[in-house]
Amino acid sequence: MTRLQHFGWFLARGFGPHGWGYPSLDWDYDWTKPGLYQQSARTLEQAGFDLVIIEDAPSLGSPETIDLRIRHAFGGPKHDPLLLAPYLFDATEHLGVIPTVNPAAYVPYTAARQFATLQHLSGDRLGLNVVTDTGSARHFGTAAPLGHDAAYDRAEEWLESLRLLWRSWSPEALVVDPVSGVYADGTRLDHAAHRGEYFAFDGPLNAVPFREGEPVIASPGGSGRGLGFAGANSDIQLALAPLDRDSITAYRAKIHAAAVERGRRPEDITILFAIQPALVSSAAEADRLVAASANPDEAALVQIARKQSSDLETDLTALDLDAPIPAGTFANHVSEGSIRRLIGRNDAATTPLRQILAAHARLGRLTDGSGFVGTADEFADRIEELGEWGNDGVLLWGDLHPVTVHRVLDELVPILRRRGILRREYAPGGLRANLAAF
Numbered sequence: 001m002t003r004l005q006h007f008g009w010f011l012a013r014g015f016g017p018h019g020w021g022y023p024s025l026d027w028d029y030d031w032t033k034p035g036l037y038q039q040s041a042r043t044l045e046q047a048g049f050d051l052v053i054i055e056d057a058p059s060l061g062s063p064e065t066i067d068l069r070i071r072h073a074f075g076g077p078k079h080d081p082l083l084l085a086p087y088l089f090d091a092t093e094h095l096g097v098i099p100t101v102n103p104a105a106y107v108p109y110t111a112a113r114q115f116a117t118l119q120h121l122s123g124d125r126l127g128l129n130v131v132t133d134t135g136s137a138r139h140f141g142t143a144a145p146l147g148h149d150a151a152y153d154r155a156e157e158w159l160e161s162l163r164l165l166w167r168s169w170s171p172e173a174l175v176v177d178p179v180s181g182v183y184a185d186g187t188r189l190d191h192a193a194h195r196g197e198y199f200a201f202d203g204p205l206n207a208v209p210f211r212e213g214e215p216v217i218a219s220p221g222g223s224g225r226g227l228g229f230a231g232a233n234s235d236i237q238l239a240l241a242p243l244d245r246d247s248i249t250a251y252r253a254k255i256h257a258a259a260v261e262r263g264r265r266p267e268d269i270t271i272l273f274a275i276q277p278a279l280v281s282s283a284a285e286a287d288r289l290v291a292a293s294a295n296p297d298e299a300a301l302v303q304i305a306r307k308q309s310s311d312l313e314t315d316l317t318a319l320d321l322d323a324p325i326p327a328g329t330f331a332n333h334v335s336e337g338s339i340r341r342l343i344g345r346n347d348a349a350t351t352p353l354r355q356i357l358a359a360h361a362r363l364g365r366l367t368d369g370s371g372f373v374g375t376a377d378e379f380a381d382r383i384e385e386l387g388e389w390g391n392d393g394v395l396l397w398g399d400l401h402p403v404t405v406h407r408v409l410d411e412l413v414p415i416l417r418r419r420g421i422l423r424r425e426y427a428p429g430g431l432r433a434n435l436a437a438f
């Protein structure tokens with residue numbers, strides 16, 4: 001049965017040089033100024049989207065590989081998405097805005113106060129995409145970076161701290177009675193003292209309580225510990241999985257089990273599956289595009305190698321394309337998961353790099369599950385099908401350049417609306433209320 005789903009946009013390359021490497025650069029937007037993002041945010045709101053999530057990494061990565069990240073702007077520079085959020089709120093009325101934050105970068109009191117301020121300023125539309133990347137540790141002190149699971153432990157303590165501070169004002173503490181002249185009752189504030197493994201502070205918070213609930217928490221981790229974190233804390237899980245019934249059902253079951261294990265209900269988490277759409281105008285064009293990508297030329301391989309070099313902080317462009325990647329190429333800190341994603345189903349010891357890169361350059365058809373090239377009708381079919389399998393929503397993945405946003409949405413939105421999959425109206429009460437509306 002057709003049902004409404006939630007729609008989000010994932011600004012996948014963060015608040016960085018938009019359009020770099022694409023012909024749309026010549027539309028002359030300035031990526032450091034808010035206009036580009038405000039225009040796109042208004043379009044997303046007109047389209048009935050619940051939210052936009054802004055990817056981020058606070059660091060340019062390890063000192064030896066900074067050039068790999070910034071040379072083609074795949075991994076930086078990136079400005080702070082938290083500070084872009086107010087401009088997006090100002091340009092819209094209903095759209096939720098979810099900047100990515102790393103608990104390493106903010107002590108709990110500062111975080112709780114800044115996020116409370118934004119939640120009030122935005123009319124309850126703030127969310128936080130909480131990530132645990134430890135590669136930026138050196139910018140925040142001289143302590144050694146935490147391990148994978150310990151970083152999640154710290155993130156949990158950080159969120160507990162934020163909640164302790166946000167709840168340090170009981171709702172009755174705010175009196176606001178002009179007749180008696182009493183603004184607030186200090187006896188109803190909790191001192192919110194915390195002495196934990198990673199953080200120690202005293203409250204209460206110097207901010208008034210929320211009207212429509214706390215900022216929404218999102219998280220993208222897919223490891224056992226990452227799912228446990230989501231089960232305990234997240235209102236939204238950003239999910240990456242093949243879009244077939246078994247994968248979707250299994251992923252949802254894992255998150256739901258994690259929620260139940262931590263004393264929450266499955267329906268407390270909205271799961272959004274990421275889709276990186278390549279929309280074309282006809283099935284014949286989709287087939288042509290996929291066929292044309294089957295034998296990628298040298299330029300296409302170099303482009304893939306540059307992007308992977310940035311993500312993996314390892315210069316793949318300096319390696320012999322016709323030999324396997326030599327053992328020991330990747331430094332210890334490079335994520336195992338990212339290396340696995342590069343190699344795919346190939347045998348790393350015997351497969352030439354050319355073949356590994358070519359697999360990434362090849363496009364696939366949405367209709368047979370091999371990729372994301374399809375028409376608007378085909379995308380609507382697939383999203384409708386996801387809904388039939390119980391899915392909550394999707395996260396369309398791209399930059400936030402108006403050219404990209406229109407290319408993806410212009411045909412798709414009317415079809416989704418006609419089919420009753422995409423909302424026509426927003427609920428009052430901000431992001432949390434809109435997530436709970438269906």
Ligand SMILES: Cc1cc2nc3c(=O)[nH]c(=O)nc-3n(C[C@H](O)[C@H](O)[C@H](O)COP(=O)(O)O)c2cc1C
Binds near residue numbers: 223
């Ligand atoms: C849809 C999606 C969005 C993500 N966004 C970010 C991000 O903005 N910043 C970041 O540092 N990591 C981001 N990640 C990576 C995760 O934070 C995390 O590092 C990765 O999923 C590995 O965590 P795990 O070991 O728990 O799976 C994202 C992952 C996914 C799937």
